[in-house]
Amino acid sequence: MLRFLTTLGLLVFLMSPGPAYADKVAIVIDDIGNNRSDLNATLLPGNISFAVLPYTPYARAFALRAHHQKKQVLLHMPMEAIENDRPGPGVVTADMSSAQIKLQLVNALDSIPYVAGVNNHMGSKLTQLPMPMQAVMETLAARKLFFIDSRTSEFSVAEQIAGKLGVKVSRRHVFLDNEVDEHYLKQQFEQLLRLAKRHGQAIGIGHPYPETLSFLQQQLPELEKQGIELVFVSELTKVTNQNGYLFPVTSAK
Template sequence: MTPNPLKVFLVCVLFFLFLADNLVEAGDDWPVGKAAIIIDDFGGTGKGTEEFLAGNIPVTVAIMPFMEHSTEIAERANELGFEIMIHLPMEPKKGKVSWLGPKPILSNLTAEEVRELVKAAIKDVPHAKGINQHMGSKIVENREIINEILAVTKAHGLYVIDSGTNPESCLPAVSEKYGLLFDERDIFLDNTRSSSSHVYKMAKKLADLAEANGEAIGIGHVGLKGKDTYMGIQKAVPYFEKNHVTIVPVSSLLETEIDEDFDGFWQD
């Protein structure tokens, strides 16, 4: 018996409507962006340290080397499943020298001294996957010193994030020269006077950037206002989820073989 063309047509229409409806529902759960949140200045007893380490936000932990608890925090953060970076102190054009911490990269160091300091920093912060600068507005435009820093960085297989402390930074160019995995900060989430509400607003802006561009990097800090930074980011987590933006380690934004189960992090 020859099938009725009208019935065949109606069945096909119903099938495709059913399929489209299910695709829309599934699409509601698809992530549309990734956001990495780097938290700088770990290594001491800065406020917010315990909150971030005990929390369930998969931030990337950027640790200053040569501090009282640098190695201890690196080991602990690694055991807890956080990705770790070296937050390398570098000489700024302005700012208090006391903010640099011990053994910073200074412009009067020899090439060998710079290389040895970077090697020591890598040893002091075990499990690090990458590096970014602490302050450093003066150093990042000094191509000779950046060459020495990134030569050691390449030898140890670390990625590089430019914290964005100087628009004349040569980190992008030298990273490209060495073939390093590289990215730049998009937004600062806090400052030394930030309230948790300010951080919340900036974290939502980070989510919006990630949703619009596919990915984004924000930087916050432990320290004087570290607890406010933690509370502001924690409050913004539902906004990320609502807008289908996943908070991920920095390495997941780079073309790298570093394997981080950032989805599993939330289930622990």
């Protein structure tokens, strides 16, 4: 009888559902690839997404390591900014033709293995322009890739253009580390969690700064206790209508 009850108890335990999560958070670590130390970012716990700059010294090695660690890889595509003329190699600019933009993007995508989606590096100028973003989204639609708008411009048309072409899309809601002191990191992280609890989901973007990685290493394991699930950013994308969607973002970068 005791053996039967023990077995029954084990079956009940195994069949019980896991933690019930009401809210979801995704974190993207941008600007990966320039430094060897970036490789350490793959040690962050849980479902972290990493945005890798094309043609950087450690881009391919990082993508391979991240995939091995069961993380998600994005292409961090350089796009023309309003005030910064050095977005990095492979940049897409407003004076390019649609064909040139598509070729530039395809070459960047092919340079990094295991890419699941794309987000913009800089791009405060380019993401405001319908023609270049049309070329970008047509390329992503052909490859069935999603787009995360880093929202470096409040006038971005990325979500609207994505909606026209059936590309899954979402946007950044909080920049975690415009400053890297602990007080600021905590303030931004708490803002991310508040948004997730209010709207059911939120996306934060950080960078591979030692301070950011150390902070996240401590904080991420605590999310489950708050009923928040850490998910890959792809899980928070969807096909939108042509007017965009979601809720307002906080401080622009």
